[in-house]
Amino acid sequence: MINTGDTAFMLVCAALVFIMTPGLAFFYGGLVNKKNVLTIMMQSFISMGVVTIIWFVVGFSLAFGPDAGGLIGGLKYCFFNGVGLVPNGQYGETIPFFAFASYQEMFAILTPALITGAFADRVNFKSYLVFLVFWTLLIYIPLAHWVWGGGWLAKLGVVDFAGGIVVHASAGLAALASVFFVGKRRERTKENLEPHNVTHVALGTGLLWFGWFGFNAGGALGANGLAATAFINTDLGASFAMVTWLIISWVRDKNASFVGALTGAVAGLATVTPAAGYVQPWAAAVIGIIAGICCYFAVQLKNKLDWDDALDVWGVHGVGGIIGSILTGVFAVSSINGVSGLIEGDVHQFLIQIFGTAVAAVYGFIMTWIILKVVDKFLPVRVTEEEEIEGLDHALHHEEAYHME
Numbered sequence: 224m225i226n227t228g229d230t231a232f233m234l235v236c237a238a239l240v241f242i243m244t245p246g247l248a249f250f251y252g253g254l255v256n257k258k259n260v261l262t263i264m265m266q267s268f269i270s271m272g273v274v275t276i277i278w279f280v281v282g283f284s285l286a287f288g289p290d291a292g293g294l295i296g297g298l299k300y301c302f303f304n305g306v307g308l309v310p311n312g313q314y315g316e317t318i319p320f321f322a323f324a325s326y327q328e329m330f331a332i333l334t335p336a337l338i339t340g341a342f343a344d345r346v347n348f349k350s351y352l353v354f355l356v357f358w359t360l361l362i363y364i365p366l367a368h369w370v371w372g373g374g375w376l377a378k379l380g381v382v383d384f385a386g387g388i389v390v391h392a393s394a395g396l397a398a399l400a401s402v403f404f405v406g407k408r409r410e411r412t413k414e415n416l417e418p419h420n421v422t423h424v425a426l427g428t429g430l431l432w433f434g435w436f437g438f439n440a441g442g443a444l445g446a447n448g449l450a451a452t453a454f455i456n457t458d459l460g461a462s463f464a465m466v467t468w469l470i471i472s473w474v475r476d477k478n479a480s481f482v483g484a485l486t487g488a489v490a491g492l493a494t495v496t497p498a499a500g501y502v503q504p505w506a507a508a509v510i511g512i513i514a515g516i517c518c519y520f521a522v523q524l525k526n527k528l529d530w531d532d533a534l535d536v537w538g539v540h541g542v543g544g545i546i547g548s549i550l551t552g553v554f555a556v557s558s559i560n561g562v563s564g565l566i567e568g569d570v571h572q573f574l575i576q577i578f579g580t581a582v583a584a585v586y587g588f589i590m591t592w593i594i595l596k597v598v599d600k601f602l603p604v605r606v607t608e609e610e611e612i613e614g615l616d617h618a619l620h621h622e623e624a625y626h627m628e
Contacts, residue, residue: 548579
């Protein structure tokens with residue numbers, strides 16, 4: 224039976240996840256130089272329009288329809304039975320179908336937008352639009368079905384409460400593939416690499432953190448105790464990771480970096496996401512500490528290897544998502560959500576988490592490379608040297624972020 228409280232809760236959670244994409248736009252926009260601000264922000268905002276259309280036409284049907292006849296069956300249900308319950312009661316028995324579909328839509332919008340931070344300052348907008356469509360259809364939707372839609376990984380027992388595998392591991396490894404395919408920026412001077420507006424980074428982090436409460440708590444599909452657990456775990460993961468990152472960077476660099484603290488918080492949010500609805504609060508705090516350490520040193524490794532992952536998508540989201548998904552198999556306790564990890568003696572869950580995470584990471588990396596390769600045959604993925612030096616805001620969009628006398 225439809226419950227008005229659960230329905231209201233899920234609609235609020237969907238709205239909170241929605242605000243994360245503009246939050247990401249500000250986060251990324253502040254980190255790039257001032258001649259590429261509008262371009263990277265537009266890459267996030269345009270996902271809100273393009274992916275919504277894909278989700279309505281075929282995306283939800285493919286991701287959450289049955290394995291056999293998913294497209295036709297899902298479309299039929301979506302257009303003709305939308306006022307009823309979610310199919311077979313698999314995804315919540317007290318919320319309308321459209322509440323669940325809308326909540327999941329926001330995840331689909333955000334995920335490909337995460338990748339854009341890796342190839343900031345150097346990708347053609349036309350090519351990005353094509354990439355966005357095919358990445359959503361060929362990578363995000365299959366992974367969502369495999370893990371959340373009753374697909375083969377779900378049947379094996381892989382769990383992912385709110386997107387460590389489906390969202391962060393896939394986007395992070397897609398980002399790394401993009402870095403290798405697109406190549407390094409031509410202008411990598413200190414001025415060009417430093418954030419042009421740290422206040423925008425802070426605003427973006429605040430919006431992301433705020434929205435993440437809906438991102439994770441909504442995984443409970445109702446206003447209940449599980450949602451409350453996921454909510455507090457989200458805050459603990461972010462907070463402990465933020466402070467851990469700050470301490471490490473302060474000791475190593477001899478200054479308390481605001482950008483570092485903000486980045487640490489996002490790393491913690493990404494890492495605790497798959498575990499938020501399976502672990503106790505003390506474990507979320509431990510996961511946050513591990514996230515702060517591992518993601519910080521992943522970024523240092525990237526710098527040492529000279530990978531031009533412009534905004535550390537791989538080091539923060541990729542590494543964070545992978546670690547969090549595996550740690551779910553360590554710290555999960557059955558009293559929270561019916562899943563046991565290593566601390567309760569379930570070795571199988573730990574191993575299956577490693578397997579599922581590896582599948583998503585490898586699939587995301589290889590398929591992203593293939594998509595970029597194919598797109599590049601028809602539309603150059605990378606802008607020209609002149610456009611890159613001029614700045615993409617003016618060269619591609621004929622607009623400027625700031626008009627200052």
